[in-house]
Amino acid sequence: MSTFLYRLGRGCFGKPWPIIVGWVLVLAAVVAALVVNGVKVTSEMKIDNTEAQQVLDRVSRELPEASGGQASVVFTVPDGDRLDTPARMAAIAETVQDVYELDQVINPADLSQGQGQPPGGPGADQPESGPGTAPPYQPLVLDGTPAPGVLVSTQAPVALFQFQFTVPSTSLTDEQVSAVLSVVEDAERGTGLRVLPSDSLKAIEIPVGAAEVVGLAVAAVVLVLTLGSLVAAGLPLITALVGVGVGVGTAFALSTTVEMNTATPVLALMIGLAVGIDYALFVVNRQRRLIIDRDLDAREAAGRAVGTAGSAVLFAGLTVIVALVALTVIGISMLTTMALVAAATVLLAVLIALTLLPALLGLIGERIVSAKARKKGHTRREEDSHSVADHWVKAVVRFRWPVILGVVAVLGVGAVPAASMDLGLPTGASANTDTAARQSYEAVTRGFGEGYNGPLLVTVESADGAAVTPRTLGAVTQQLQQRKEIVAAVPVGTSQDGEMAVLSVIPNSGPDDDATADLVQALRSPSSAVAQDHDVVIGVTGFTAIGIDMSDRLAEIVPLYLIIIVGLSLLILLVVFRSLVVPIQATLGFLLSILATFGVTTAVFSWGWLGWMVGVDTGGPLFSFIPVIVTGILYGLAMDYQVFLVSSMRESHVHGHHGEAGVVHGFDQASRVVVAAAVIMVSVFAGFIFSHDVMIKQIGFALAIGILIDAFLVRMTLTPALMALFGDKAWWLPRWLDRMLPDLDVEGDRLLRMLTERQDTEVARCPEVIGK
Secondary structure, eight states: OHHHHHHHHHHHHHSHHHHHHHHHHHHHHHHHHHHHHOOOOBOOOOOTTOHHHHHHHHHHHHOGGGSSOEEEEEEEOOTTOOSOOHHHHHHHHHHHHHHHTSTTBOOGGGGGGSSOBOOSSTTTTSOEEOTTOOOSEEEEEETTEEEEEEEEESSSSEEEEEEEBSSOGGGOOHHHHHHHHHHHHGGGTTTOOEEEEOTTOOOOOOOOOTHHHHHHHHHHHHHHHHHSOHHHHHHHHHHHHHHHHHHHHHHHHHTTTSOOBTHHHHHHHHHHHHHHHHHHHHHHHHHHHHHHHHOOOHHHHHHHHHHHHHHHHHHHHHHHHHHHHGGGGGOOHHHHHHHHHHHHHHHHHHHHHHTHHHHHHHHHGGGGSOHHHHHHHHTSOGGGGGHHHHHHHHHHHHTHHHHHHHHHHHHHHHHGGGGGOOEEOOOGGGSOTTSHHHHHHHHHHHHTOGGGGSOEEEEEEETTSOOOOHHHHHHHHHHHHHSTTEEEEEEEEEOTTSSOEEEEEEESSOTTSHHHHHHHHHHHOTTSHHHHHHTEEEEEESHHHHHHHHHHHHHHHHHHHHHHHHHHHHHHHHHHHOOSHHHHHHHHHHHHHHHHHHHHHHHHHTSOTTGGGGTOOSOOOEETTHHHHHHHHHHHHHHHHHHHHHHHHHHHHHTTOOHHHHHHHHHHHHHHHHHHHHHHHHHHHHHGGGOSSHHHHHHHHHHHHHHHHIIIIIIIIIHHHHHHHHGGGGGOOOHHHHHHSOOOOTTOHHHHHHHHHHHHHHHHTOHHHHHO
């Protein structure tokens, strides 16, 4: 492999223009596709084959007007003002009517003309509290006419307008959401009203902002400090931007034909920038070291850099790709799309590092290293340039046992909060206090109760498949209202054949509360009193139920995915390093890293520790997808550093440095660039922490803190300590297994032998050189 990559690097260096023009044409084709196709992304999040999704799909077929997403708008006034003045009530009623006139919103007045018939007679569209309980609201009535869907609190100056869309709220387009927001915000003009849309009413936009540019700026500074040249530092940035331009641009161009969540291209951007910069950095740094330390010309150095560092880049990239593609076995369509787009972007980063980068190096030529740097390289020994790393690794090797125990203890403590990790979907309860979503949530809680922030959609079907009679539906409704966990229940509609009835149920607890999850499971149980007494089957769906099912499903998947990752890790590293100890050490180190990452992320986003540093002032659940996504990505990136660092140790071992000497020498050679790469990756990920999207914020933080932990505590500290502990035994492999495994030559030993033989042949053919 190293020999092939060596020839590829020299070829691209020698004939750069065809390679450069080729990549420019690819980028141009992507831009053209974007112009022609446009961009269409969605905020939809669903997990196939969950009970809530199955129920929602049935409702969509049988009673489409009841399957639309639920949304709400709160009308309130400043402290001390009255909400129930005629002018303000009229403004609210007018706003409600304007919203109902929008195409994407269901007008209750039109239901009687459709397939679904609202049962229960007059007033059934308003929730009814249980017997003996005074409702905390009254309907809005203007000139003797009730405004459907509007409740005015009797406990606080709050009016709640609840309505349904014609499609699930997560499937709405940005234009549809913006149209609703434009109408309701008009109610504020000249009325003194304050309009607070719920969390489900927010414009769909790509969650990328100026903070990501700061991360790139930090990466640029690190590149300059590491490579010592503006020209050299610019190359990784250029190649990374080309890679994400092609990868993310292609994803956007396909978004009109492939359903794509807003987070999908952002995740690809995040990973593509990080690995694109790092992979180019490894190759450019190796080329410069070969020029400075071994006095090679730029073309030969580029070929050898691609042959050696490029081999490590190739297999490091493959580990990331494998980890991402493995997410597809989980069977979640949204997650599959995210994984494949991110994997494609990583593949592009690898291809660009092996082709476009050496071509750009060919344009620069010998200018990649200044005359001053060359002269300085002649006057100092290679080992002297790594004094900090040398002192560090020698101290780690000397005090290996305290280091091992200390790192394990620190990561163990960091992992403790992970035991209480709570998964869910973001709601207004976890939004920052200065946001409309949070203020809307609190206003609804004050005026009506927390359950009104997360109504459940409940289906009732006869166990024998017969039609649900009005008598049965009334009895079921009354029995549901008797439950202490339920504040109110109201029939929404019945299918045309009468076999399915739908109710809106208001729980007594909030969307994120365990009591709500318990209620959902209790209602679904075939042995529940309601199901048994009336011989019916109860289904539960809606945004809250979908979030509960999603969290439960993903919590079940994480252990399985960890097993898959551990198995892949052992297999890939066994082939790459031809060792039994290294794969086990790397995998155990990754498990420590991921557990500590989950622990720290939980402490910050759920417990609220140091939340101000990441722009969070309220604790809440971690996004349901976080554990699976972060595990896959962090595994791949952690193995990047394992490959670069330990392959350098193996190269030192192969070239005659044994035991501790091989660990120290290999660490000295690779540590500086690994540290720089880790700092760059942390900076890029940290830039996404300040995104307005809570999922991107949590992913950015988890990846940044995960790389920080894995690179500096596990790879730079624990790994050399363990490698020194095992010494040469770290490279032991049974002979029968050694014969079975392919020799990938990641450390470039075969390439070095080829170059040495070629040099000996050339010397033998030139007597004048021998004479010298």
